[in-house]
Amino acid sequence: MATGSTIGAVAPTVGRRSGAAFAEMLKDSALFALVTLGLGIPVVAYRTDLGQGTGLELTGRWGLVAALCLAMFVLRLGQRLLLGEVGRRREAHRLATLDAVPVVARAGRVLGPLTLAVALTLPLLATFGAGGLSEGRYWIDLGILILTYVMLGWGLNIVVGLAGLLDLGYVAFYAVGAYSYALLSTVFGLSFWICLPLAGLFAAAFGVLLGFPVLRLRGDYLAIVTLAFGEIIRLVLINWVDFSGGAAGISSIPRASFFGIPFTAGEGGFAGTFGLTFSPMHRIIFLYYLILALALITNLVTLRMRRLPLGRAWEALREDEIACRSLGIDTTMTKLTAFALGAMFAGFAGSFFAVRQGFVSPESFNFLESAIILAIVVLGGMGSQIGVAVAAIVMVGAPELLRNLTFLKAVFGEGFDPNEYRLLLFGLAMVCMMVWRPRGLISERTPSVRLGNRAA
Amino acid sequence: MTLATGTTRLAVVQDEPSPAMSGGPADPILVVDHLTMRFGGLTAVGDLSFKVGRGDITALIGPNGAGKTTVFNCITGFYKPTEGMIRLRQQGGETYLLERLPGHDVNRLAGVARTFQNIRLFPQMTVLENLLVAMHKPLMRASGFSLAGILGLPGYRRAQAEAIAKAAAWIERIGLTHRADEPAGDLPYGDQRRLEIARAMCTDPVLLCLDEPAAGLNPRESADLNTLLRMIRDEYGTSVLLIEHDMSVVMQISDRIVVLDYGIKIADGTPDEIRNDTRVIAAYLGVDDDEVAAVEAEVGLAGTSAGTSAGTSA
Structure with a gap:
């Protein structure tokens, strides 16, 4: 106005x-x-x-x-x-x-439900688009992969985007979640639905464990310590062979069941119980909706937290820690809760990763994973939920797209593999972002509460 | 030369019987007792004792580098003093030793709120959100430490509505209703200063410490600030301790003034007493005590009394 x-x-x-x-x-x-x-x-x-x-x-x-x-x-x-x-x-x-900020906000408002609608109907779209349940598998697998990163991005967004604590070792909590499920299910035979919350709790406990010593650190120093923490977890998993199976990892992890009904052919299986013809795709589609539900819970909790005093305290902490202290906010507890909650969602995602792959090894939790998750958060715009989702789609989906650009072989010759230029393109995209949108794809911050009094 | 005069002053203060206890307001909310703060070899505040009266506006003044902000940081828990005691007594009789509380408890339990010399708002958060952050303690309890809040229980919604109403009242009072949903960092300087005071007041403090609230304000804004501070004292009964260089603010609204120089108290009294105190004038004009009379005559300050006290101090 x-x-x-x-x-x-x-x-x-x-x-x-x-x-x-x-x-x-x-x-x-x-x-x-x-x-x-x-x-x-x-x-x-x-x-x-x-x-x-x-x-x-x-x-x-x-x-x-x-x-x-x-x-x-x-x-x-x-x-x-x-x-x-x-x-x-x-x-x-x-x-x-x-004056166009409301326009951007309106676009965001449309983008959110649209993305959600596509996400909810993806198995249908893939089945009809590819012309069959099994033919659509590639797209559903890609959807699962993207949603895993969306969830990780949203989880890290709590720590980095809201609380402003730069965490370079986020993948450590992902690993804790994955190994929690892998070990609990193979050693104690616990089911996925019991292990899922346990994995979250373990990861949160590790978040607090990491949080305590690094509470006094900020910015670069915090980033270095979290980076080291991520490496420590990975090296422990490699070297403590009796516990984690070392570099060979843990294989034959039990698969997820449909709330107790296994996805097997024959009597008592999912298809048999519901009178369907057996298809291995049932399990894939179930996994897809499982990770979608987990991601949406992460999103819901984050959105709710932003409107709660604790969430506002996180954001205030990001803005000015000293002012927070002068207002009677216990900065120690506030940081720890952010670390713990972010880690918990990584733990959930990790245990999903383990149940989906049926195999975990330290290979999967190297620094590059942390870097990709952090890149998703930063590219998406710190603190913006829809921005993080879009960034995850771009960062994870684009390399897949690259793989399919076979026509480039006609241009550059038979030996050309576009996937080899993935990191180069990432770098290029990063540079472009820094030039044109240095604060992320969606940099406008939505206030958590409005007085509603818009009259000038 | 100046250092020498400094030590003389210290001696004068120590000669008096129990300086912390003598004089001052009868019912102090805050008693600063023999406060000393050393940074390595530097004594920023040396053996400082003063009282802040309940329901008073007390000003802490002194030339640059006199140690005023250090005193503030000690009172508000940002520094742990090397020696001394800072005692806060609330209306109900609960007494807190501020130097022993962890940083955030100085506000949360003892009820001491502060503002900063360089404004420290949450620049990306809106005006309203800034004030809601200040109501962290009651809202946190109402939200069941977030558990009830996550589930969306009605108790929290009610508490939040009350908090918003309170914040809206403060926003109205500082005249920012039309900008309540804008990021605080976008406000002009004067508005930011007032918002910071409103935010501190939203924590329901018993003692409000303001570090140079009038810095960077024009005369009109300074006058508004005077009104706001008087209102805070009279309507809320909040005691105010402020550091200020703007004498038009200090002299008009203070009930009591404490003057520091080189970390040592050189005067303590009502504005009238301070205005005529030779040591204060000397400290501000940067001259030796015995030259004060001459300088006073030059700046047109009348002073038979000033002349005699200059004589005794020299």
């Missing part, structure tokens, strides 16, 4: 100014015509022809000179008018974009 008044103030001045500006344009065009005349006199005004004798015959072409001058005048005037119009348009566009 402030912009509106600016436009209002600008418009009359433009009107008043246009007369003077037009006179100035005329003068400028006349000057151009004058220069043309000056150049025209020696160059154009007389044509020299060989006469009958040895002398040259001069033919006066004053009409042509006049025509040139006039043409120059008109052209220049036209150019000025056109340039002025373009400039005005550009200015108007600039002013309009100042």
Whole structure:
């Protein structure tokens, strides 16, 4: 609304100014015509022809000179008018974009439900799009992969985006969750539905464990310590062979069941119980909806937390820790809760990872994973839920897209594998982001609460 | 030379019988007793004792580097003093030793709120959110430490509505209703100063410590600030302790003034007493005690009394 008044103030001045500006344009065009005349006199005004004798015959072409001058005048005037119009348009566009924040917000509001609708119906879309349940498997698998990263991104968003604690070792909690399920199910034979909350609790406990020593650190120092923590977890998993199976990992982890009904062919299986023909795809689709539900819970909890005093305290902590302390906020507890909650969601995601793969090894939890999750959060726009989801789709989906660009082989030759240039393209995308959207895809922060009093 | 005068002053103060207990307000909310803060070899505050009266506006003044902000940081729990005691006594009789409380409990339990010399708002959060963060303690309890809040129980919704109403009242009072949903960082400087005071008040403090609230304000805004501070004292009964360089604010609203120089108290009294105190004038004008009379005459300050006290101090 402030912009509106600016436009209002600008418009009359433009009107008043246009007369003077037009006179100035005329003068400028006349000057151009004058220069043309000056150049025209020696160059154009007389044509020299060989006469009958040895002398040259001069033919006066004053009409042509006049025509040139006039043409120059008109052209220049036209150019000025056109340039002025373009400039005005550009200015108007600039002013309009100042007012365009609600437009972006509205786009976000549409984008959210749209993404959700696609996510909910993806198995259907894939089945019909690919022409069969089994043929759609690739797309559903890709959906599971993307949703895992969406969930991890949302979990890390609590720590990095809301609380402002730069965590480079987030994958450690993912690993704790995965190994929790792997060990609990293979050693004690516990079912997935008991292990899932336990894995979350273990990961949260590790979050607190990491949180305590690093509470005094901030920024770069915190990042280094969390990075080291991630490596410690990975190295322990590799070297403590008796406990974790070492680099070979843990295999034959029990698969998820449909709340107790296994996805097997024959009597008592999922297909048999519900009178369907058996298809291995049932399990995949179940896994898809499982990770979708987990991701949505993460999102819901985060959105709710933002409106609670604790969530506001996280954001306040990100903005100014000293001010927080002066307002009686226990910064230690506040940071620990952020660490614990973020870690808990990583633990859930980790245990999902283990049940989906049926195999875990330390290989899966290296630093590159942490970096990708962090990149998703940063690219998406710190603290923005929909931004993180979009970034996850781009970061995880794009390399898959790259794999399918086979036509590039025709251009660059048979040996060309576009997937090899994945990191190069990532780097390029990062540079572009830093130039054009340095605060992430969606950088507008939505207030957690409004007074609703919008009148000026 | 100046250092020498400093030590003389210290001696003068120590000659008096029990300086912390003598004089001052009868019912102090805050008693600062022999407070000393050393940073390595530097003594920023040396053996400082003063009292803040309940329901008073007390100003802490002094030249740059006198140790005022250090005293503030000790009172509000950001520094642990090297020596001394800071005692806060609430209306009900509960007494807190501020130097022993962990940083955030100085506000949470003892009820001491503060603002900062360089404004410390949460710039990306809206005006309303800034005030809601200040009501962390009651809201946290109402939300069952987030568990009830996650489930969306009605108790929390009610508490939040009350908190918003309270915040809205403060936003109205500082005249920012039309900008309540804008990021605090976008506000002009003067508004940010007032918002920071409102935010501190939202923690329901018994003692409000303001570090240079008038810095960077124009005369009109300073006058508004005076009104706001008087209102805080009279309507809420909150005691105010403020550091200020703007004498138009200090002299008009203070009930009591404490003057520091080189970390040592050089005067303590009502604005009238301070205005005529030779040591204060000397400290501010940066001259020796015996030259004060001459300087006073030069700046047009009348002073038979000032002249005599200059004589005794020299």
